[in-house]
Amino acid sequence: MTEPKPYIEFQDVCKAFGSNKVLDHVSFNVWPGETLCILGRSGVGKSVSLHHIMGFLKPDSGHVWVAYEDITDYGEPDLERIRKKVTMVFQNGALFDSLSVGENVAFPLRERGDLDEQQIFQVVDGLLEMVGVRAMRDLLPSDLSTGMKRSVAIARALAAQPEAVLYDEPTTMVDPLMAQLLGDLIKKLKFQLKLTSVVVTHDMRLAEKLADRIVFLHEGRAVFCGTPQEMTDSDEPIVRQFLKLDELDSDQFRHPGTEPGQQPEA
Numbered sequence: 001m002t003e004p005k006p007y008i009e010f011q012d013v014c015k016a017f018g019s020n021k022v023l024d025h026v027s028f029n030v031w032p033g034e035t036l037c038i039l040g041r042s043g044v045g046k047s048v049s050l051h052h053i054m055g056f057l058k059p060d061s062g063h064v065w066v067a068y069e070d071i072t073d074y075g076e077p078d079l080e081r082i083r084k085k086v087t088m089v090f091q092n093g094a095l096f097d098s099l100s101v102g103e104n105v106a107f108p109l110r111e112r113g114d115l116d117e118q119q120i121f122q123v124v125d126g127l128l129e130m131v132g133v134r135a136m137r138d139l140l141p142s143d144l145s146t147g148m149k150r151s152v153a154i155a156r157a158l159a160a161q162p163e164a165v166l167y168d169e170p171t172t173m174v175d176p177l178m179a180q181l182l183g184d185l186i187k188k189l190k191f192q193l194k195l196t197s198v199v200v201t202h203d204m205r206l207a208e209k210l211a212d213r214i215v216f217l218h219e220g221r222a223v224f225c226g227t228p229q230e231m232t233d234s235d236e237p238i239v240r241q242f243l244k245l246d247e248l249d250s251d252q253f254r255h256p257g258t259e260p261g262q263q264p265e266a
């Protein structure tokens with residue numbers, strides 16, 4: 001029997017921009033069908049990691065495997081082929097401004113070229129329904145809120161029928177209710193489509209909701225990798241500090257006006 005292989009793997013990846021060492025011998029993997037959350041404070045290299053998976057950035061040393069292939073030295077034609085299997089949902093949605101919501105989602109379907117107009121209409125309809133923005137079909141992206149744009153971007157990513165989806169901070173810059181809806185949507189897709197997913201976030205609650213495993217980045221290193229429960233139980237000081245700060249943040253969020261750590265008035 002052949003050994004199961006990870007769908008995505010970082011092998012000892014180093015990446016610096018000038019003197020700024022961002023990734024310092026980082027290794028982790030993502031199994032097929034698994035949802036991995038990359039967690040860490042701002043500027044720690046979460047987006048940079050996703051950009052390596054997409055082949056937008058190359059490691060200085062180490063190897064990046066995606067869709068079971070070592071893409072480290074791939075040129076554009078091979079990367080294009082990989083990007084048909086692995087799509088990324090950008091923070092701002094990266095929608096085409098001049099195309100309607102429906103046409104944005106239809107775009108990858110038209111590129112495939114094997115569906116007629118009626119089929120495209122139906123697939124777009126189903127995807128918009130799935131992400132909860134069907135009523136917005138004829139609107140332009142500029143008519144939508146940030147959260148709705150992100151939902152449309154997810155629908156468009158799914159239209160390409162990827163094997164894996166990468167999400168960069170899917171719940172930032174939207175209100176708490178929308179953040180919850182987007183988190184629930186990604187969770188629903190995880191169970192319905194069984195896609196391999198990588199979710200970059202600094203939101204522990206989102207990670208708890210979605211992650212099969214979490215990799216925690218700090219000062220260029222993957223200082224923790226394990227299940228959300230293992231993270232909660234971890235003795236690693238950096239992880240404990242992150243969880244503590246996160247708890248204080250969310251306390252303050254639940255009770256605005258109180259100082260971090262201060263008990264709200266009864």
Ligand SMILES: Nc1ncnc2c1ncn2[C@@H]1O[C@H](COP(=O)(O)OP(=O)(O)OP(=O)(O)O)[C@@H](O)[C@H]1O
Pocket residue numbers: 017020022040041042043044045046047048049202
């Ligand atoms: N193309 C680039 N050129 C130079 N430096 C870069 C480039 N991309 C990222 N960096 C630097 O790499 C570091 C990590 O950036 P990255 O965007 O991955 O952070 P992040 O963990 O995603 O943070 P945030 O949570 O704020 O999005 C930062 O210091 C950033 O300035």
Ligand SMILES: [Mg+2]
Pocket residue numbers: 046047048168169
């Ligand atoms: Mg980022």
